[in-house]
Amino acid sequence: ENVPVEMHKVRIVQKLNLLPIEERLKAMEGAGFNTFLLQNRDVFMDMLTDSGTNAMSDQQLAAMMVADDAYAGSESFNRLAEAIEEVFNKKLFLPVHQGRAAEHIISQVFVQKDGVVPMNFHFTTTKAHIEYAGGTVLEVFNDDALEIKSKKPFKGNIDIDKLKAAIRQHGKENIPYIRLEAGTNLIGGQPFSIENMREVRKVADENGLMIVLDVSLVGENVYFIKMREPEFKDKSVKEILHTMCDLADILYLSSRKFGCARGGGIATNNRELFLKMRDLIPLFEGFLTYGGMSVREIEAMAVGLREGLDWDMIKHSPEFIRYLVDSLDAQGIPVITPAGGLGCHLDATGFLPHLNSLDYPAGALGAALYIVSGARGMERGTISMDRDANGNDVPSEVELLRLAFPRRVFTLSQVKYVEDRIKWLWENRNLVGGLRFVEEPKVLRFFLGRLEAT
Ligand code: F0G
Numbered sequence: 001e002n003v004p005v006e007m008h009k010v011r012i013v014q015k016l017n018l019l020p021i022e023e024r025l026k027a028m029e030g031a032g033f034n035t036f037l038l039q040n041r042d043v044f045m046d047m048l049t050d051s052g053t054n055a056m057s058d059q060q061l062a063a064m065m066v067a068d069d070a071y072a073g074s075e076s077f078n079r080l081a082e083a084i085e086e087v088f089n090k091k092l093f094l095p096v097h098q099g100r101a102a103e104h105i106i107s108q109v110f111v112q113k114d115g116v117v118p119m120n121f122h123f124t125t126t127k128a129h130i131e132y133a134g135g136t137v138l139e140v141f142n143d144d145a146l147e148i149k150s151k152k153p154f155k156g157n158i159d160i161d162k163l164k165a166a167i168r169q170h171g172k173e174n175i176p177y178i179r180l181e182a183g184t185n186l187i188g189g190q191p192f193s194i195e196n197m198r199e200v201r202k203v204a205d206e207n208g209l210m211i212v213l214d215v216s217l218v219g220e221n222v223y224f225i226k227m228r229e230p231e232f233k234d235k236s237v238k239e240i241l242h243t244m245c246d247l248a249d250i251l252y253l254s255s256r257k258f259g260c261a262r263g264g265g266i267a268t269n270n271r272e273l274f275l276k277m278r279d280l281i282p283l284f285e286g287f288l289t290y291g292g293m294s295v296r297e298i299e300a301m302a303v304g305l306r307e308g309l310d311w312d313m314i315k316h317s318p319e320f321i322r323y324l325v326d327s328l329d330a331q332g333i334p335v336i337t338p339a340g341g342l343g344c345h346l347d348a349t350g351f352l353p354h355l356n357s358l359d360y361p362a363g364a365l366g367a368a369l370y371i372v373s374g375a376r377g378m379e380r381g382t383i384s385m386d387r388d389a390n391g392n393d394v395p396s397e398v399e400l401l402r403l404a405f406p407r408r409v410f411t412l413s414q415v416k417y418v419e420d421r422i423k424w425l426w427e428n429r430n431l432v433g434g435l436r437f438v439e440e441p442k443v444l445r446f447f448l449g450r451l452e453a454t
Pocket residue numbers: 048049050051098099100101123125126181185214216217254255256263264
């Protein structure tokens with residue numbers, strides 16, 4: 001058996017509660033069948049997200065104690081800027097309070113009205129910010145990227161022919177930039193290859209376009225490049241990261257994925273691009289040397305980023321995810337393969353074939369799994385798509401229940417517990433019915449919407 005091993009020990013712990021099933025049912029009803037609206041005290045394994053819920057290291061906690069409090073010119077900020085340069089090879093850095101704040105700044109500066117942004121796949125907040133700026137998102141992934149059961153090593157790749165066709169169709173003057181997301185979140189934490197990114201760079205150069213790279217989930221993408229792309233088999237994490245980041249004009253991140261509770265940033269080596277964005281930081285985020293973060297968070301981020309260069313650190317999460325994905329797959333339970341980063345993604349369409357997309361199968365599966373296990377995941381399907389201009393539901397291309405693996409948080413026995421409960425639910429899947437909205441926000445409805453069983 002291919003058992004992954006924790007290359008860390010647990011020295012600070014938090015007690016968990018496992019409520020009786022009747023109380024879990026009540027809690028789910030009280031939360032409007034939306035796992036975002038559960039109270040964490042009612043949750044046994046919080047697999048909602050890996051954002052701001054990762055384990056912190058002793059080194060991060062120690063660094064937080066020596067932070068330099070200053071509105072302007074803090075030494076903590078200088079340490080962070082140095083870490084950004086070491087890790088991503090970018091010299092100019094703008095701090096923001098989290099990833100979507102970076103998306104806000106980038107979209108406001110570069111996305112013109114009716115601008116089209118080609119990308120491998122959207123993330124919810126990315127799409128919302130591009131649309132808020134008056135633009136649209138155009139996904140140019142390979143046709144097989146959405147296949148649930150697959151052996152494709154790089155489902156996060158951009159389809160180069162589709163990218164070229166999009167540029168011809170919309171005109172390069174209407175394309176503010178090409179966006180690449182490392183560890184493509186919404187299609188199952190799937191990576192792109194350096195080979196693909198080099199081709200994207202070539203097309204970008206031919207057309208005078210820039211590449212904006214979202215590195216929020218880059219650690220796992222680097223893991224898969226080392227494991228699956230022969231050229232990089234013997235390269236260090238840092239060498240792979242620099243090769244990747246050197247191909248991008250601007251990169252941005254949510255540091256909530258790097259063992260921090262808050263934070264993010266935008267980095268570039270291009271002074272002109274930097275200056276275009278710089279003045280919006282004090283307007284929306286805070287002064288240039290804190291950007292909405294506390295100095296303690298800035299110190300934790302600097303250490304967290306450097307720890308991301310450690311192979312033992314970045315391999316942990318993908319190996320634990322692979323363990324669960326491969327076990328479920330071997331039992332015939334529909335799950336995205338090959339295993340990606342970020343989490344295990346159950347395919348709700350295959351899990352609940354008696355429901356259609358307007359029954360919100362991924363939401364229904366999430367509610368059901370909480371009731372049978374106390375573990376909460378996140379709906380990544382039609383509920384996560386907002387309605388179109390005519391008020392119609394937009395069926396998602398994939399109906400996924402994402403079970404995120406916050407980095408270094410769960411033990412293997414906890415993972416086995418979830419596996420056992422998923423298996424029970426699979427055997428009893430006919431018990432699960434659909435959902436409908438009773439309260440529905442217009443934007444990002446998945447966060448606060450309330451539903452009921454149909
Ligand atoms: N980009 C990616 C790839 C993300 O996964 C996220 C957040 C963001 C940007 C936005 O960052 O939350 O700091 O504002 N993903 C979280 C998740 C919310 O649960 O997947 P943020």
